[in-house]
Amino acid sequence: MARRVVITGLGIISPVGKNPDEFFSNLMAGNSGICRLQSDFVDKLAIRIGAPVQEYNPADFFSKIKLAGIERFAQFALIAAAQAVKDAQLELAEHERPRAGVYLGTSMGGAGTMEEGYVEIFQRENPRVKPLSVLLAMNNAAASHLSLAYQLQGPNVTYSTACSSSAIAIGEAYRQIKGGYADVMLAGGSEAMLTHGVMKAWEALRTLALEDRQDASASCKPFAQDRSGLVLGEGAALLVLEDAERATQRGAHIYAEIVGYDCSSDACHITKPDFAGQTRAMLNALRDANLSPQDIHYINAHGTATLAGDIEETRAIKQAFGEHAYHVPISSTKSMHGHLMGATGAVEFMAAVLALKHNAVPPTINLHQPDPECDLDYVPNKGRQLPLRAVMSNSFAFGGSNAVLIARRFDT
Amino acid sequence: MSTLKRIQRMMVEQFELKAEDLAPDAQLEALGLDSLSVIEFMFKIEDEFHVKLPDERVEIKTIQDITRIVERLVAEQQAAS
Numbered sequence: 001m002a003r004r005v006v007i008t009g010l011g012i013i014s015p016v017g018k019n020p021d022e023f024f025s026n027l028m029a030g031n032s033g034i035c036r037l038q039s040d041f042v043d044k045l046a047i048r049i050g051a052p053v054q055e056y057n058p059a060d061f062f063s064k065i066k067l068a069g070i071e072r073f074a075q076f077a078l079i080a081a082a083q084a085v086k087d088a089q090l091e092l093a094e095h096e097r098p099r100a101g102v103y104l105g106t107s108m109g110g111a112g113t114m115e116e117g118y119v120e121i122f123q124r125e126n127p128r129v130k131p132l133s134v135l136l137a138m139n140n141a142a143a144s145h146l147s148l149a150y151q152l153q154g155p156n157v158t159y160s161t162a163c164s165s166s167a168i169a170i171g172e173a174y175r176q177i178k179g180g181y182a183d184v185m186l187a188g189g190s191e192a193m194l195t196h197g198v199m200k201a202w203e204a205l206r207t208l209a210l211e212d213r214q215d216a217s218a219s220c221k222p223f224a225q226d227r228s229g230l231v232l233g234e235g236a237a238l239l240v241l242e243d244a245e246r247a248t249q250r251g252a253h254i255y256a257e258i259v260g261y262d263c264s265s266d267a268c269h270i271t272k273p274d275f276a277g278q279t280r281a282m283l284n285a286l287r288d289a290n291l292s293p294q295d296i297h298y299i300n301a302h303g304t305a306t307l308a309g310d311i312e313e314t315r316a317i318k319q320a321f322g323e324h325a326y327h328v329p330i331s332s333t334k335s336m337h338g339h340l341m342g343a344t345g346a347v348e349f350m351a352a353v354l355a356l357k358h359n360a361v362p363p364t365i366n367l368h369q370p371d372p373e374c375d376l377d378y379v380p381n382k383g384r385q386l387p388l389r390a391v392m393s394n395s396f397a398f399g400g401s402n403a404v405l406i407a408r409r410f411d412t
Numbered sequence: 413m414s415t416l417k418r419i420q421r422m423m424v425e426q427f428e429l430k431a432e433d434l435a436p437d438a439q440l441e442a443l444g445l446d447s448l449s450v451i452e453f454m455f456k457i458e459d460e461f462h463v464k465l466p467d468e469r470v471e472i473k474t475i476q477d478i479t480r481i482v483e484r485l486v487a488e489q490q491a492a493s
Binding site for chain 2: 068128130132135
């Protein structure tokens, strides 16, 4: 019989909370983490909103010696992982370490370090950059710090597939355990790209939401008629995944079982989302889970609030779910935490897992006038209590890489 | 202020080390500085003393090692200018 994979620990640092409880209660309350950025370069931006991690002081978590070698995106990963490992009460014996690994998603890794280096070289004409620039900026820095911190000697891989990076990291970690290649995996994503250059690049792509005139925190409006795009966010979410037998034997608290995953590609266009590819991903994940659409009680949508994205995802859900599409509650929590790019899949999957735990569905906020082409139940503005047994989380990326994860309440 | 004192002060500021632990013969590794931290520190040393470290690799194990290198470079580069 195939091995089963369960979630035994959660950790998060996000624009709407610095631990899973705070994160989920803010989502349920409809509290947005989106705001006017306070960065010193904000005057040079046309679009000045983002979803930063608020009141973050690295010195609260790391000594100065450590900080010199740990980039912001790796700091976030370490902070989230520490919570998850503690939550799981995870202890690895020496002989278990080679079968414990880390899979992490990030889109732009140490973007801040790269940018600082460019400023030194090209703007200040300084012949030197920080000596640890390579080690700070490399995309696999965060995963490697996790491997070091917890002595994980199994696979250590970083996925970079834009918006689906961390959903794929979690899904591939699930497959590692399911396939018998590992017993414990730390999986999730981290991103810290609210930098001058990255913000400018996104601005140029014309996919960022315009600032809401009345209320900056209400600028991201998935599925609404007046939506204008996504809001960039930062943070990290990490989960401890474990072979179900190992977890039950040690009496671990089990949040949920991961039962379905698919990773596939639109092979259609570099940015334009494609409902056929998205449908395929959802159906494949359902097949992997051995579940039918009716079994899914909540979908955490990709829901970026771009004009094309929300319509395409709505079409795909209808195609995959048939008549049940109209009965399953769907929400885009991006309306509150923004789009965390490489970390967003993990953040949203965690929202779905916490929804299972609390039998509560977080809302899509800022949804007052739905787009007529978005006619499903997006749980507008107010969360709901309702019994849940299985949940789905969608991640559809620039580049066409789609990932769908399904978690179910764990029954022995 | 002597070169040694300046280096000790920098170490206190940058790494939050205790001044009393920073004897000239203190091993950097024992203070918690691995090879990468030392590279990072030497980068700051270049700024502080307006010197440029030579390209050849020099062994740096103690605070005294850093002091010697800095004093040598300052003397050499003053003589050259």
